[in-house]
Amino acid sequence: MANKKEFDQFYNKNIDKIYRFVFFHTGMKRELAEDLVSEIFIKVLKNFDNYDENISKISWLMTITKNHLANYWRDSKICLSLPENNFEISKNLLFLANNKDNYSDKELYLMLDKLNDDEKNIVTLHYIFGYNYKEIAEFNKSTEGAIKIMSHRAIKKLKKLL
Amino acid sequence: MKLKIFYYFWKAKKISSPSKKFKSELYDLLENRWHEYYSFKKIAWYKQLWLQMSLITLFIFIFTGLSLAVYAYNNPSITTGNPLYSLKKTIEKVEETIIIIPVKKAEFYLNTIEKREKEIKTMENKNQNTKKVENEIIKIEEKLEKTETILKKEEKKDEKNEVLVNKIEKKLSERKKKFENKKNKITNINNSKATSSEEKDIKKNNKNDNDILCTMEAKMCSDGTYVGRVAPKCDFSLCPNEIRNNIKKEIDKLKNKILDNLDKLKKDIEKK
Numbered sequence: 437m438a439n440k441k442e443f444d445q446f447y448n449k450n451i452d453k454i455y456r457f458v459f460f461h462t463g464m465k466r467e468l469a470e471d472l473v474s475e476i477f478i479k480v481l482k483n484f485d486n487y488d489e490n491i492s493k494i495s496w497l498m499t500i501t502k503n504h505l506a507n508y509w510r511d512s513k514i515c516l517s518l519p520e521n522n523f524e525i526s527k528n529l530l531f532l533a534n535n536k537d538n539y540s541d542k543e544l545y546l547m548l549d550k551l552n553d554d555e556k557n558i559v560t561l562h563y564i565f566g567y568n569y570k571e572i573a574e575f576n577k578s579t580e581g582a583i584k585i586m587s588h589r590a591i592k593k594l595k596k597l598l
Numbered sequence: 599m600k601l602k603i604f605y606y607f608w609k610a611k612k613i614s615s616p617s618k619k620f621k622s623e624l625y626d627l628l629e630n631r632w633h634e635y636y637s638f639k640k641i642a643w644y645k646q647l648w649l650q651m652s653l654i655t656l657f658i659f660i661f662t663g664l665s666l667a668v669y670a671y672n673n674p675s676i677t678t679g680n681p682l683y684s685l686k687k688t689i690e691k692v693e694e695t696i697i698i699i700p701v702k703k704a705e706f707y708l709n710t711i712e713k714r715e716k717e718i719k720t721m722e723n724k725n726q727n728t729k730k731v732e733n734e735i736i737k738i739e740e741k742l743e744k745t746e747t748i749l750k751k752e753e754k755k756d757e758k759n760e761v762l763v764n765k766i767e768k769k770l771s772e773r774k775k776k777f778e779n780k781k782n783k784i785t786n787i788n789n790s791k792a793t794s795s796e797e798k799d800i801k802k803n804n805k806n807d808n809d810i811l812c813t814m815e816a817k818m819c820s821d822g823t824y825v826g827r828v829a830p831k832c833d834f835s836l837c838p839n840e841i842r843n844n845i846k847k848e849i850d851k852l853k854n855k856i857l858d859n860l861d862k863l864k865k866d867i868e869k870k
Binding site: 440443447451455456459460464469470474477478481482485543544547559563564565566591595598 | 600602603604606607609610611613614615616620621624625627628631632635636
Protein backbone atom coordinates (compact mmCIF):
# COMPACT_ATOMS: atom_id res chain seq x y z
CA MET A 437 0.00 0.00 0.00
CA ALA A 438 1.13 3.56 -0.74
CA ASN A 439 2.84 5.49 2.05
CA LYS A 440 1.23 8.80 3.07
CA LYS A 441 4.43 10.25 4.49
CA GLU A 442 6.27 9.45 1.29
CA PHE A 443 3.54 11.14 -0.72
CA ASP A 444 3.66 14.27 1.50
CA GLN A 445 7.42 14.53 1.02
CA PHE A 446 7.00 14.04 -2.71
CA TYR A 447 4.31 16.76 -2.84
CA ASN A 448 6.33 19.34 -0.86
CA LYS A 449 9.41 18.69 -2.97
CA ASN A 450 7.73 19.02 -6.37
CA ILE A 451 4.72 21.35 -6.08
CA ASP A 452 6.69 24.57 -6.81
CA LYS A 453 8.60 23.12 -9.76
CA ILE A 454 5.53 21.60 -11.39
CA TYR A 455 3.50 24.73 -10.83
CA ARG A 456 6.17 26.90 -12.53
CA PHE A 457 6.44 24.46 -15.41
CA VAL A 458 2.65 24.48 -15.94
CA PHE A 459 2.46 28.23 -15.37
CA PHE A 460 4.91 28.99 -18.18
CA HIS A 461 3.28 26.47 -20.49
CA THR A 462 -0.24 27.86 -20.06
CA GLY A 463 0.51 31.45 -21.00
CA MET A 464 1.08 32.53 -17.39
CA LYS A 465 -2.58 32.12 -16.49
CA ARG A 466 -2.53 31.62 -12.75
CA GLU A 467 -6.03 30.14 -12.33
CA LEU A 468 -5.61 27.73 -15.21
CA ALA A 469 -2.19 26.68 -13.89
CA GLU A 470 -3.70 26.03 -10.44
CA ASP A 471 -6.49 23.86 -11.93
CA LEU A 472 -4.09 21.87 -14.04
CA VAL A 473 -1.60 21.38 -11.19
CA SER A 474 -4.34 20.10 -8.86
CA GLU A 475 -5.53 17.70 -11.57
CA ILE A 476 -1.97 16.52 -12.11
CA PHE A 477 -1.43 15.84 -8.39
CA ILE A 478 -4.73 13.98 -8.10
CA LYS A 479 -3.56 11.78 -10.99
CA VAL A 480 -0.26 11.27 -9.17
CA LEU A 481 -2.11 10.32 -5.97
CA LYS A 482 -4.24 7.76 -7.79
CA ASN A 483 -1.22 6.13 -9.36
CA PHE A 484 1.18 6.53 -6.44
CA ASP A 485 0.54 2.91 -5.41
CA ASN A 486 1.44 1.61 -8.87
CA TYR A 487 4.56 3.72 -9.19
CA ASP A 488 7.44 1.82 -10.82
CA GLU A 489 10.51 2.01 -8.57
CA ASN A 490 12.85 1.50 -11.53
CA ILE A 491 11.91 4.90 -12.99
CA SER A 492 13.00 8.13 -11.25
CA LYS A 493 10.03 9.68 -9.43
CA ILE A 494 10.71 13.16 -10.83
CA SER A 495 10.86 11.87 -14.40
CA TRP A 496 7.64 9.97 -13.72
CA LEU A 497 5.96 13.15 -12.47
CA MET A 498 7.29 15.12 -15.45
CA THR A 499 5.83 12.61 -17.93
CA ILE A 500 2.46 12.79 -16.15
CA THR A 501 2.58 16.61 -16.33
CA LYS A 502 3.54 16.65 -20.00
CA ASN A 503 0.79 14.17 -20.90
CA HIS A 504 -1.76 16.18 -18.94
CA LEU A 505 -0.74 19.42 -20.65
CA ALA A 506 -0.88 17.74 -24.05
CA ASN A 507 -4.40 16.50 -23.27
CA TYR A 508 -5.42 19.98 -22.15
CA TRP A 509 -4.14 21.60 -25.36
CA ARG A 510 -5.83 18.98 -27.48
CA ASP A 511 -9.20 19.34 -25.70
CA SER A 512 -9.31 23.13 -25.35
CA LYS A 513 -8.08 24.16 -28.87
CA ILE A 514 -7.85 27.72 -27.66
CA CYS A 515 -5.67 30.54 -26.46
CA LEU A 516 -2.12 30.92 -27.59
CA SER A 517 -2.15 28.25 -30.28
CA LEU A 518 0.91 26.66 -28.78
CA PRO A 519 2.20 23.77 -30.86
CA GLU A 520 1.03 20.44 -29.43
CA ASN A 521 3.50 18.30 -27.55
CA ASN A 522 6.12 21.00 -27.78
CA PHE A 523 7.96 21.03 -24.51
CA GLU A 524 10.86 23.16 -25.61
CA ILE A 525 10.63 25.50 -22.66
CA SER A 526 12.70 28.29 -24.15
CA LYS A 527 10.56 28.35 -27.31
CA ASN A 528 7.47 28.79 -25.19
CA LEU A 529 9.11 31.52 -23.21
CA LEU A 530 10.11 33.31 -26.40
CA PHE A 531 6.63 32.86 -27.73
CA LEU A 532 5.30 34.53 -24.59
CA ALA A 533 7.85 37.32 -24.86
CA ASN A 534 6.83 38.05 -28.42
CA ASN A 535 3.09 37.89 -27.83
CA LYS A 536 2.71 39.44 -24.41
CA ASP A 537 3.63 43.04 -25.04
CA ASN A 538 2.64 44.25 -21.65
CA TYR A 539 4.74 41.65 -19.83
CA SER A 540 7.44 43.50 -17.86
CA ASP A 541 10.22 40.91 -18.07
CA LYS A 542 10.38 40.75 -21.82
CA GLU A 543 14.07 41.52 -21.57
CA LEU A 544 14.80 38.17 -19.87
CA TYR A 545 13.16 36.19 -22.64
CA LEU A 546 14.89 38.15 -25.37
CA MET A 547 18.15 37.56 -23.54
CA LEU A 548 17.48 33.80 -23.32
CA ASP A 549 16.72 33.68 -27.03
CA LYS A 550 20.37 34.39 -27.75
CA LEU A 551 21.41 31.05 -26.17
CA ASN A 552 21.24 27.75 -28.05
CA ASP A 553 18.34 25.33 -27.34
CA ASP A 554 20.15 23.09 -24.85
CA GLU A 555 21.52 26.04 -22.91
CA LYS A 556 18.10 27.69 -22.80
CA ASN A 557 16.52 24.51 -21.48
CA ILE A 558 19.11 24.03 -18.77
CA VAL A 559 19.07 27.66 -17.64
CA THR A 560 15.27 27.85 -17.40
CA LEU A 561 14.97 24.48 -15.69
CA HIS A 562 17.64 25.31 -13.14
CA TYR A 563 17.28 29.06 -12.49
CA ILE A 564 13.56 29.57 -13.05
CA PHE A 565 11.78 26.27 -12.36
CA GLY A 566 14.20 25.27 -9.58
CA TYR A 567 15.34 21.79 -10.66
CA ASN A 568 18.82 20.78 -9.54
CA TYR A 569 21.52 19.59 -11.93
CA LYS A 570 20.97 15.89 -11.11
CA GLU A 571 17.26 16.14 -12.02
CA ILE A 572 18.02 18.03 -15.23
CA ALA A 573 20.57 15.35 -16.12
CA GLU A 574 17.81 12.75 -15.67
CA PHE A 575 15.43 14.64 -17.99
CA ASN A 576 18.09 15.14 -20.67
CA LYS A 577 19.59 11.66 -20.19
CA SER A 578 23.00 13.20 -19.62
CA THR A 579 25.51 13.40 -16.78
CA GLU A 580 25.37 15.89 -13.91
CA GLY A 581 28.86 17.21 -14.76
CA ALA A 582 27.98 17.90 -18.40
CA ILE A 583 24.85 19.83 -17.33
CA LYS A 584 26.86 21.89 -14.85
CA ILE A 585 29.42 22.82 -17.52
CA MET A 586 26.69 23.79 -20.01
CA SER A 587 24.93 25.95 -17.42
CA HIS A 588 28.18 27.67 -16.51
CA ARG A 589 28.90 28.42 -20.18
CA ALA A 590 25.38 29.76 -20.69
CA ILE A 591 25.72 32.19 -17.77
CA LYS A 592 29.06 33.33 -19.16
CA LYS A 593 27.44 33.95 -22.56
CA LEU A 594 24.65 35.96 -20.97
CA LYS A 595 27.18 38.07 -19.10
CA LYS A 596 28.89 38.99 -22.36
CA LEU A 597 25.59 39.80 -24.04
CA LEU A 598 24.51 42.13 -21.25
CA MET B 599 26.38 42.00 -14.69
CA LYS B 600 26.07 38.57 -13.18
CA LEU B 601 23.82 39.97 -10.44
CA LYS B 602 21.49 41.45 -13.03
CA ILE B 603 21.09 38.06 -14.69
CA PHE B 604 20.30 36.35 -11.39
CA TYR B 605 17.91 39.18 -10.52
CA TYR B 606 15.96 38.45 -13.73
CA PHE B 607 15.87 34.77 -12.89
CA TRP B 608 14.81 35.43 -9.30
CA LYS B 609 12.01 37.73 -10.48
CA ALA B 610 10.75 35.15 -12.98
CA LYS B 611 10.88 32.51 -10.29
CA LYS B 612 8.93 34.66 -7.88
CA ILE B 613 6.25 35.53 -10.43
CA SER B 614 5.78 31.88 -11.38
CA SER B 615 5.68 30.49 -7.82
CA PRO B 616 2.37 29.13 -6.46
CA SER B 617 0.69 31.04 -3.62
CA LYS B 618 0.78 29.61 -0.10
CA LYS B 619 -3.01 29.53 -0.04
CA PHE B 620 -3.17 27.41 -3.19
CA LYS B 621 -0.52 25.05 -1.84
CA SER B 622 -2.33 24.49 1.47
CA GLU B 623 -5.72 24.10 -0.25
CA LEU B 624 -4.32 21.57 -2.68
CA TYR B 625 -2.66 19.72 0.19
CA ASP B 626 -6.01 19.48 2.05
CA LEU B 627 -7.75 18.29 -1.10
CA LEU B 628 -5.10 15.64 -1.67
CA GLU B 629 -5.31 14.48 1.93
CA ASN B 630 -9.06 13.93 1.59
CA ARG B 631 -8.59 12.14 -1.69
CA TRP B 632 -5.87 10.00 -0.14
CA HIS B 633 -8.26 8.72 2.55
CA GLU B 634 -10.86 8.02 -0.10
CA TYR B 635 -8.48 5.97 -2.24
CA TYR B 636 -6.32 4.26 0.32
CA SER B 637 -8.72 3.66 3.23
CA PHE B 638 -9.35 0.01 4.22
CA LYS B 639 -12.79 -0.08 2.62
CA LYS B 640 -11.59 1.19 -0.71
CA ILE B 641 -8.96 -1.49 -1.14
CA ALA B 642 -10.17 -4.26 -3.42
CA TRP B 643 -10.99 -7.46 -1.53
CA TYR B 644 -8.30 -9.40 -3.34
CA LYS B 645 -5.70 -6.79 -2.35
CA GLN B 646 -6.47 -6.95 1.38
CA LEU B 647 -3.50 -8.32 3.27
CA TRP B 648 -5.36 -10.36 5.90
CA LEU B 649 -7.34 -12.13 3.19
CA GLN B 650 -4.22 -12.84 1.17
CA MET B 651 -2.42 -14.19 4.25
CA SER B 652 -5.35 -16.38 5.29
CA LEU B 653 -5.70 -17.73 1.75
CA ILE B 654 -1.98 -18.51 1.64
CA THR B 655 -2.09 -20.31 5.03
CA LEU B 656 -5.20 -22.23 3.96
CA PHE B 657 -3.48 -23.24 0.74
CA ILE B 658 -0.38 -24.37 2.69
CA PHE B 659 -2.55 -26.41 5.09
CA ILE B 660 -4.46 -28.07 2.26
CA PHE B 661 -1.28 -28.77 0.33
CA THR B 662 0.54 -30.32 3.33
CA GLY B 663 -2.57 -32.29 4.33
CA LEU B 664 -2.99 -33.70 0.84
CA SER B 665 0.68 -34.54 0.48
CA LEU B 666 0.67 -36.28 3.89
CA ALA B 667 -2.46 -38.19 2.92
CA VAL B 668 -0.93 -39.35 -0.35
CA TYR B 669 2.28 -40.32 1.45
CA ALA B 670 0.38 -42.25 4.12
CA TYR B 671 -1.90 -43.95 1.60
CA ASN B 672 0.90 -45.31 -0.54
CA ASN B 673 3.48 -46.12 2.12
CA PRO B 674 3.36 -49.66 3.62
CA SER B 675 5.73 -48.64 6.42
CA ILE B 676 2.91 -46.61 8.00
CA THR B 677 1.30 -49.16 10.30
CA THR B 678 -0.73 -49.17 13.52
CA GLY B 679 0.73 -46.86 16.10
CA ASN B 680 1.85 -44.35 13.48
CA PRO B 681 -0.05 -41.00 13.75
CA LEU B 682 -0.65 -41.05 9.98
CA TYR B 683 -2.28 -44.48 10.11
CA SER B 684 -5.67 -43.03 11.10
CA LEU B 685 -5.47 -40.71 8.08
CA LYS B 686 -4.72 -43.70 5.87
CA LYS B 687 -7.71 -45.58 7.26
CA THR B 688 -10.11 -42.65 6.80
CA ILE B 689 -9.05 -42.27 3.17
CA GLU B 690 -9.65 -45.97 2.62
CA LYS B 691 -13.06 -45.73 4.30
CA VAL B 692 -14.01 -42.80 2.10
CA GLU B 693 -12.81 -44.69 -0.97
CA GLU B 694 -14.79 -47.76 0.08
CA THR B 695 -18.00 -45.75 0.51
CA ILE B 696 -17.53 -43.86 -2.75
CA ILE B 697 -16.98 -46.99 -4.87
CA ILE B 698 -20.33 -48.52 -5.78
CA ILE B 699 -19.50 -50.68 -8.80
CA PRO B 700 -18.77 -54.26 -7.57
CA VAL B 701 -15.89 -54.74 -10.02
CA LYS B 702 -14.11 -51.66 -8.72
CA LYS B 703 -14.97 -52.59 -5.15
CA ALA B 704 -13.43 -56.03 -5.58
CA GLU B 705 -10.30 -54.46 -7.03
CA PHE B 706 -10.17 -52.08 -4.10
CA TYR B 707 -10.45 -54.94 -1.60
CA LEU B 708 -7.71 -56.87 -3.38
CA ASN B 709 -5.46 -53.83 -3.24
CA THR B 710 -6.17 -53.25 0.44
CA ILE B 711 -5.39 -56.88 1.24
CA GLU B 712 -2.07 -56.53 -0.56
CA LYS B 713 -1.38 -53.35 1.38
CA ARG B 714 -2.19 -55.02 4.70
CA GLU B 715 0.09 -57.92 3.80
CA LYS B 716 2.93 -55.50 3.15
CA GLU B 717 2.15 -53.80 6.46
CA ILE B 718 2.34 -57.15 8.23
CA LYS B 719 5.74 -57.78 6.67
CA THR B 720 7.09 -54.46 7.91
CA MET B 721 5.54 -55.04 11.34
CA GLU B 722 7.14 -58.48 11.53
CA ASN B 723 10.48 -56.93 10.71
CA LYS B 724 9.98 -54.51 13.58
CA ASN B 725 8.81 -57.33 15.92
CA GLN B 726 5.37 -55.74 16.39
CA ASN B 727 2.07 -57.47 17.10
CA THR B 728 0.23 -58.15 13.82
CA LYS B 729 -3.03 -59.54 15.20
CA LYS B 730 -5.05 -56.39 14.57
CA VAL B 731 -4.03 -56.17 10.94
CA GLU B 732 -4.67 -59.88 10.43
CA ASN B 733 -8.19 -59.46 11.84
CA GLU B 734 -8.71 -56.57 9.46
CA ILE B 735 -7.64 -58.75 6.54
CA ILE B 736 -10.15 -61.41 7.60
CA LYS B 737 -12.90 -58.79 7.60
CA ILE B 738 -11.84 -57.54 4.16
CA GLU B 739 -11.79 -61.13 2.91
CA GLU B 740 -15.38 -61.56 4.06
CA LYS B 741 -16.36 -58.44 2.16
CA LEU B 742 -14.44 -59.66 -0.86
CA GLU B 743 -16.29 -62.98 -0.79
CA LYS B 744 -19.57 -61.09 -0.76
CA THR B 745 -18.57 -59.01 -3.76
CA GLU B 746 -17.36 -62.19 -5.45
CA THR B 747 -20.84 -63.70 -5.19
CA ILE B 748 -22.28 -60.52 -6.69
CA LEU B 749 -19.77 -60.71 -9.51
CA LYS B 750 -20.58 -64.36 -10.15
CA LYS B 751 -24.21 -63.44 -10.54
CA GLU B 752 -23.25 -60.78 -13.03
CA GLU B 753 -20.79 -63.10 -14.78
CA LYS B 754 -23.27 -64.10 -17.43
CA LYS B 755 -23.87 -60.51 -18.38
CA ASP B 756 -20.28 -59.40 -18.42
CA GLU B 757 -17.46 -61.76 -19.44
CA LYS B 758 -14.78 -59.37 -18.29
CA ASN B 759 -15.73 -60.12 -14.71
CA GLU B 760 -14.41 -63.67 -15.11
CA VAL B 761 -10.84 -62.48 -14.94
CA LEU B 762 -11.52 -60.60 -11.76
CA VAL B 763 -13.38 -63.50 -10.17
CA ASN B 764 -10.44 -65.76 -10.95
CA LYS B 765 -8.14 -63.21 -9.44
CA ILE B 766 -10.22 -63.08 -6.27
CA GLU B 767 -10.33 -66.85 -6.00
CA LYS B 768 -6.58 -67.01 -6.45
CA LYS B 769 -6.06 -64.42 -3.80
CA LEU B 770 -8.39 -66.10 -1.34
CA SER B 771 -6.74 -69.48 -1.88
CA GLU B 772 -3.35 -67.86 -1.40
CA ARG B 773 -4.57 -66.34 1.81
CA LYS B 774 -5.89 -69.68 3.02
CA LYS B 775 -2.58 -71.36 2.24
CA LYS B 776 -0.74 -68.65 4.06
CA PHE B 777 -3.07 -68.99 7.01
CA GLU B 778 -2.54 -72.77 7.18
CA ASN B 779 1.20 -72.36 6.88
CA LYS B 780 1.13 -69.91 9.73
CA LYS B 781 -0.95 -72.28 11.84
CA ASN B 782 1.51 -75.11 11.23
CA LYS B 783 4.36 -72.85 12.01
CA ILE B 784 2.78 -71.77 15.29
CA THR B 785 2.12 -75.40 16.37
CA ASN B 786 5.66 -76.40 15.43
CA ILE B 787 7.04 -73.49 17.35
CA ASN B 788 4.93 -74.42 20.41
CA ASN B 789 6.09 -78.03 20.29
CA SER B 790 9.66 -77.07 19.78
CA LYS B 791 9.31 -74.60 22.63
CA ALA B 792 8.05 -77.37 24.96
CA THR B 793 10.83 -79.79 24.06
CA SER B 794 13.42 -77.13 24.19
CA SER B 795 12.25 -76.09 27.69
CA GLU B 796 12.71 -79.65 28.97
CA GLU B 797 16.11 -79.88 27.36
CA LYS B 798 16.97 -76.59 28.85
CA ASP B 799 16.05 -77.80 32.37
CA ILE B 800 18.25 -80.85 32.02
CA LYS B 801 21.02 -78.82 30.64
CA LYS B 802 20.60 -76.39 33.47
CA ASN B 803 20.90 -79.17 36.05
CA ASN B 804 23.95 -80.58 34.36
CA LYS B 805 25.37 -77.24 34.07
CA ASN B 806 24.71 -76.66 37.78
CA ASP B 807 26.59 -79.76 38.84
CA ASN B 808 29.43 -79.19 36.50
CA ASP B 809 29.67 -75.52 36.95
CA ILE B 810 29.75 -75.41 40.80
CA LEU B 811 33.27 -75.22 42.13
CA CYS B 812 34.00 -76.12 45.80
CA THR B 813 36.93 -75.03 47.94
CA MET B 814 39.93 -77.36 48.09
CA GLU B 815 39.61 -78.26 51.79
CA ALA B 816 40.19 -81.73 53.31
CA LYS B 817 38.80 -83.51 56.32
CA MET B 818 40.80 -86.14 58.20
CA CYS B 819 38.82 -89.27 59.05
CA SER B 820 39.29 -91.43 62.21
CA ASP B 821 40.97 -94.21 60.18
CA GLY B 822 43.55 -91.73 58.92
CA THR B 823 42.07 -91.18 55.42
CA TYR B 824 41.17 -87.68 53.96
CA VAL B 825 37.91 -86.59 52.40
CA GLY B 826 37.22 -83.42 50.27
CA ARG B 827 34.11 -81.22 49.58
CA VAL B 828 31.62 -82.38 46.89
CA ALA B 829 29.12 -80.43 44.67
CA PRO B 830 26.26 -79.35 44.64
CA LYS B 831 26.16 -78.38 48.34
CA CYS B 832 29.94 -78.53 48.81
CA ASP B 833 29.64 -80.65 51.98
CA PHE B 834 32.45 -83.04 52.99
CA SER B 835 31.87 -86.48 51.54
CA LEU B 836 31.42 -89.31 54.06
CA CYS B 837 34.46 -91.08 55.49
CA PRO B 838 34.89 -94.79 54.68
CA ASN B 839 34.06 -95.71 58.29
CA GLU B 840 30.91 -93.68 58.22
CA ILE B 841 29.87 -95.28 54.93
CA ARG B 842 30.43 -98.70 56.44
CA ASN B 843 28.45 -97.77 59.56
CA ASN B 844 25.63 -96.40 57.45
CA ILE B 845 25.49 -99.56 55.36
CA LYS B 846 25.47 -101.66 58.54
CA LYS B 847 22.64 -99.57 59.95
CA GLU B 848 20.61 -99.96 56.80
CA ILE B 849 21.24 -103.74 56.76
CA ASP B 850 20.11 -103.94 60.39
CA LYS B 851 16.99 -101.96 59.55
CA LEU B 852 16.23 -104.31 56.67
CA LYS B 853 16.88 -107.36 58.91
CA ASN B 854 14.48 -106.01 61.51
CA LYS B 855 11.86 -105.33 58.85
CA ILE B 856 12.20 -108.84 57.44
CA LEU B 857 12.00 -110.38 60.95
CA ASP B 858 8.89 -108.35 61.72
CA ASN B 859 7.31 -109.49 58.52
CA LEU B 860 8.21 -113.10 59.27
CA ASP B 861 6.64 -112.80 62.73
CA LYS B 862 3.49 -111.39 61.20
CA LEU B 863 3.39 -114.23 58.72
CA LYS B 864 3.88 -116.82 61.48
CA LYS B 865 1.08 -115.30 63.50
CA ASP B 866 -1.20 -115.33 60.49
CA ILE B 867 -0.43 -118.94 59.77
CA GLU B 868 -1.06 -119.85 63.38
CA LYS B 869 -4.39 -118.07 63.32
CA LYS B 870 -5.39 -119.90 60.16
